[in-house]
Amino acid sequence: MCSTPARSFPRCSPLASDTTTRASSDGRSQLSLLRVRDLKKTYGSGKSLLPAVRGVSFDVAAGETLALVGESGCGKSSTARVVVGLTAPSDGTVELHGRDVRDAPRDRDLRRSIQMVFQHPDQSLDPRFTVGQTLAEPVRLLMDDDDVRGRVDRALRAVGLGPEYRDRRPRELSGGQQQRVAIARALICDPRLVVLDEPTASLDQSVRSRVIALLKELQQERQVGYLFISHDLVTVRRLAHRVAVMYLGRVVEIADTEQLFEAPQHPYTRALLAAAPVPDPRRRGSRARLAGETPSAANLPVGCSFQDRCPLVHDRCRVERPLLAATQPGHDVECFAVEALASQSGR
Ligand SMILES: Nc1ncnc2c1ncn2[C@@H]1O[C@H](COP(=O)(O)OP(=O)(O)O)[C@@H](O)[C@H]1O
Ligand code: SF4
Ligand SMILES: [Mg+2]
DSSP, X not given: OOOSOTTOOOOSSOOGGGGGOOXXXXXXXXXXXXXXXXXXXXXXXXXXXXXXXXXXXXXXXXXXXXXXXXXXXXXXXXXXXXXXXXXXXXXXXXXXXXXXXXXXXXXXXXXXHEEEEOSSGGGTOOTXXXXXXXHHTTTTTTSOHHHHXXXXXXXHHHTTOOGGGTTOOGXXXXXXXXXXXXXXXXXXXXXXXXXXXXXXXXXXXXXXXXXXXXXXXXXXXXXXXXXXXXXXXXXXXXXXXXXXXEETTEEEEEEEHHHHHHSOOSHHHHHHHHHSOOSOGGXXXXXXXXXXXXXXXXXXXXXXXXXXXXXXXOGGGGTSOOOOEEEETTEEEOOHHHHHHHHHHHO
16 A cells, blocks of 8 residues: 555655755745746847847745736746746856756756646647656656556546546546646656746636646645746736736836735836736726837837836936836835835835
């Protein structure tokens, strides 16, 4: 009989610095698991350069979910792909427990420690393979066949699917079941960090809620960190501990989730929240609306890139670029107007 509890997997091979984390009262670690510094990703070459990510910095702790939000094209997926090592950064660093993710191709433990779940489960699931084969693939070289089988069954149980799913192929599953298998595949090696890029966007509302509840439960059991990308601010509010708002390749605001939703500071964040469904319709009117077109990342104005859509724009914004600065502990905003208000109220 297997002594491992149904919902836990033995570690493939722990990273050396595992012991450096400590839990806070809500189970989140205080120390950084993922450390991203001044990350840049530029596509193209010669005269046609597209700076998709323009110097982004953030941390994710063990057991924590950091959400990345922002309009389509603002660089969320590019950031995600660099973090998991699918593409190289143009500049900047990404470290997991102090180890550079660019070493992942040569470092098996590091590679297994970061996993990704995509918007469409078919990006993770090969239609030719059964669920059992798909789940066994990342672990089959690490253990004998019986152990692999036990591990696959535990992975299925962890995402609420029975062993009868082992022999099915993706086309025999619903979208929600496919995404559960994709999550099981990401978690089978017990990663430290999972990057989830719009994981519930292709699911209907009830399945979406179940997948979010599952992700929360798995995080509490395993202390895995999530970098969670989503358009759906209702889901973000349910799952994320902190939120980073991106605009044209920059993080323009980052704060604890409740702080960000209750007291957004950057004019873009305020407009983004105003455009989203809010549970209390009385509050909708008090927030700014988003006007104008997003400029092309390939042809950005001098100064603040939000200037042409900003209700608070002033002369300085057209000549100088604001930098992310703390307006209070744990709440950083990239805006001259907010910075000025914060320094007045601090006097
Ligand atoms: N492989 C690529 N080659 C060239 N441009 C790309 C590539 N991937 C993304 N882009 C461009 O980079 C910008 C950011 O894209 P992306 O990171 O996918 O944003 P998001 O996920 O926020 O929608 C967009 O302008 C997009 O067209
Ligand atoms: S820096 Fe200026 S243009 Fe940019 S968001 Fe702040 S007020 Fe608006
Ligand atoms: Mg994307």
